[in-house]
Amino acid sequence: MESPEKLDEAFELRSQYAMGSKGIVHTVYGVFASSGAGVAGASTFCAYATDKMAEAPIFTNHYVKSVDELRAKARMYKRKHKIEWIVIDYLQLVPWDRKMKKNDGIAEVSHQVKLMAMELDVPVFLLAQVNREGAKRESGLTLYDLKDSGDIENDSDIILLLWPDGKDVDEARRVDAEHGAYVSLKYNIAKQREGARDVKGKFIFKNHIGRFH
Numbered sequence: 001m002e003s004p005e006k007l008d009e010a011f012e013l014r015s016q017y018a019m020g021s022k023g024i025v026h027t028v029y030g031v032f033a034s035s036g037a038g039v040a041g042a043s044t045f046c047a048y049a050t051d052k053m054a055e056a057p058i059f060t061n062h063y064v065k066s067v068d069e070l071r072a073k074a075r076m077y078k079r080k081h082k083i084e085w086i087v088i089d090y091l092q093l094v095p096w097d098r099k100m101k102k103n104d105g106i107a108e109v110s111h112q113v114k115l116m117a118m119e120l121d122v123p124v125f126l127l128a129q130v131n132r133e134g135a136k137r138e139s140g141l142t143l144y145d146l147k148d149s150g151d152i153e154n155d156s157d158i159i160l161l162l163w164p165d166g167k168d169v170d171e172a173r174r175v176d177a178e179h180g181a182y183v184s185l186k187y188n189i190a191k192q193r194e195g196a197r198d199v200k201g202k203f204i205f206k207n208h209i210g211r212f213h
Contacts, residue, residue, distance in 0.1 A: 090127035107151035135163035
């Protein structure tokens with residue numbers, strides 16, 4: 001068995017974003033397959049990684065009835081667990097008042113999330129859908145490709161747009177000696193209140209361990 005120090009290092013580098021038992025198992029076997037270790041080593045690491053994930057201060061909630069409930073739960077997590085940041089996956093799935101038009105409803109959710117971030121004084125990473133056709137343009141995605149509400153742009157401090165380096169994700173898949181298997185993604189920092197805008201470049205995404213480089 002590897003030393004605890006070695007396991008800690010591998011866990012931090014390879015498994016810190018794997019969520020749930022399936023994610024951990026895929027990560028563990030991916031790491032050990034690439035290192036040439038056997039199944040026994042992978043099983044030991046899997047047990048270790050599962051325990052580490054159980055101890056991690058990560059809290060998830062999979063259902064809210066309204067954006068008001070979302071804010072209430074965020075306050076509770078902040079009060080009880082001193083959370084330092086929030087991820088919402090994703091904007092268009094947060095329920096809105098059905099008496100409103102869709103664009104207006106999503107705009108209201110966006111406004112409320114902004115107010116929540118200011119109230120709790122924590123960064124909020126708000127994922128959102130984009131127009132897929134925009135990713136096929138040679139210039140890539142722009143702010144105009146954010147779906148359903150232009151208010152997303154107004155409420156955000158930073159907007160990072162991501163899309164496949166190709167016609168779709170399958171075409172963006174790559175394999176090379178340095179990184180192994182990955183998905184090539186292009187990005188555009190389309191908005192940044194205190195920095196440069198329209199900054200473009202590329203990430204590689206190792207989907208089997210959920211990590212960007």
